[in-house]
Amino acid sequence: MKRYSVLYVLFFSCLNLCLKPLLSSLPEYYPSWQGFPSYKICTWYHNKSAAVSLTFDDNNESQFAYILPLLDRFRFNATFFVVTGALDKPWSVVTWDSVRMAASRGHEIGSHTVNHPRLIELDEVSRMYELEYSRNRIDEEVPGQKCVSLAYPYSQWDDELRSQVSSYYIVARAGDNWSEPADPPDLYTVHGNIPLASTSLEQMNCWIDEAVVYRLWCVEIVHTFEYEGAEPLSADRYRLHLRYIKSKEERVWVAPLGTVAKYIRERDAATIIPVSVTDSTLSFDLSDGLPDSVYNVPLTIAVDIPGDWENAEVTQAGMPRWSAFAEGNSGRTLLVDAVPDAGEIAIHRMARNSQRPNPPSVGYELSVFPNPVRCIITAIFAMPEKNEAQLDLFDIRGCRWASFKSERWLDSGEYFQEFDLRNFPSGVYFLRFRAGGSVSTVKIVVQR
Numbered sequence: 001m002k003r004y005s006v007l008y009v010l011f012f013s014c015l016n017l018c019l020k021p022l023l024s025s026l027p028e029y030y031p032s033w034q035g036f037p038s039y040k041i042c043t044w045y046h047n048k049s050a051a052v053s054l055t056f057d058d059n060n061e062s063q064f065a066y067i068l069p070l071l072d073r074f075r076f077n078a079t080f081f082v083v084t085g086a087l088d089k090p091w092s093v094v095t096w097d098s099v100r101m102a103a104s105r106g107h108e109i110g111s112h113t114v115n116h117p118r119l120i121e122l123d124e125v126s127r128m129y130e131l132e133y134s135r136n137r138i139d140e141e142v143p144g145q146k147c148v149s150l151a152y153p154y155s156q157w158d159d160e161l162r163s164q165v166s167s168y169y170i171v172a173r174a175g176d177n178w179s180e181p182a183d184p185p186d187l188y189t190v191h192g193n194i195p196l197a198s199t200s201l202e203q204m205n206c207w208i209d210e211a212v213v214y215r216l217w218c219v220e221i222v223h224t225f226e227y228e229g230a231e232p233l234s235a236d237r238y239r240l241h242l243r244y245i246k247s248k249e250e251r252v253w254v255a256p257l258g259t260v261a262k263y264i265r266e267r268d269a270a271t272i273i274p275v276s277v278t279d280s281t282l283s284f285d286l287s288d289g290l291p292d293s294v295y296n297v298p299l300t301i302a303v304d305i306p307g308d309w310e311n312a313e314v315t316q317a318g319m320p321r322w323s324a325f326a327e328g329n330s331g332r333t334l335l336v337d338a339v340p341d342a343g344e345i346a347i348h349r350m351a352r353n354s355q356r357p358n359p360p361s362v363g364y365e366l367s368v369f370p371n372p373v374r375c376i377i378t379a380i381f382a383m384p385e386k387n388e389a390q391l392d393l394f395d396i397r398g399c400r401w402a403s404f405k406s407e408r409w410l411d412s413g414e415y416f417q418e419f420d421l422r423n424f425p426s427g428v429y430f431l432r433f434r435a436g437g438s439v440s441t442v443k444i445v446v447q448r
């Protein structure tokens, strides 16, 4: 009898041990995520209406001389499609250093092959070489990013080439003049718009307006500016176009081609798995089943948080993430940034006036371009909160030459103010920006 009872105890201990993990992983009668609010993954990053990718081909000198500084001033990240064989030539004006410098400022370096051949006329081995070796050279020379994008030389492709490209890249840009829908039919033949010398500013701006209305992905393809090539674009017209895009930034997401392609692939593959709901926290997982070393772009998720939550903040794997209440809503839809497969996302309930532990680092910032300047200088100033702003331009002796004062309180955001310096003598000047108790000054050089 004694022996039986030992066996009996052993049997039930084992059963208990085996079942315990199983039982604890089963949902309770009411699952802990019961009551998780409705959500959706936004079509475009930060729930914007359109995506815009600015792309530049052939490592032309004028792109680096005129446009790179302009892109940086506007804080736009673009894609430079480089011909790696040309960069490897010792006499090349644009060098790997130029390309690395662009990459270090957040621009994408894509492949435009090794020798810029007509790929469809090559045999299979030569095609493979052009596709693979150019990608490998970029990965070797440009640290901190993986080359994922290709632009077909002469915009020529066929089905066989397209399928070869898909072994090496996640996206490839073809030519032709139209924008892609938010769900492009084929990421290996992404179409773009090509501004030429004869394209008016209105036409270029129209591509952006159209993209906003129809929620499109507008890819722009530029080869040369000013003095270079057959149909160079006026750098000044392009500057005005960039300024137009900047003025639409509330609704337009400007990002490199590869970043937008990653967003689309992640967005279409991602699923959200609610994990738990409490009075003060909503948590969920986001997974896309794609390789995490490449697909690391944050997606924006719109979550209808409970109506009595006055404020909220978001963490992923314990680290703060961007979030904002969606505009035009009663304030109950929260936009949340999260990277797929990068840890649990938690939305924490906060009191209305609670201080966020990690406030955005954007302060009252001032920058100018171009500098040195001959004619018109544009001051860009950032307002982190609603306030008045004043700009004053002094010479080296402290005499004021120009000033600007906002007529009303400005909302938070980025602003542009131009100053005409054509009548200013050559020399050093200082632009002072005062707002919200903060003062910053930038040195300007006027050259005649």
Ligand SMILES: [Zn+2]
Binding pocket: 057, 058, 112, 116, 153, 154
């Ligand atoms: Zn080209």
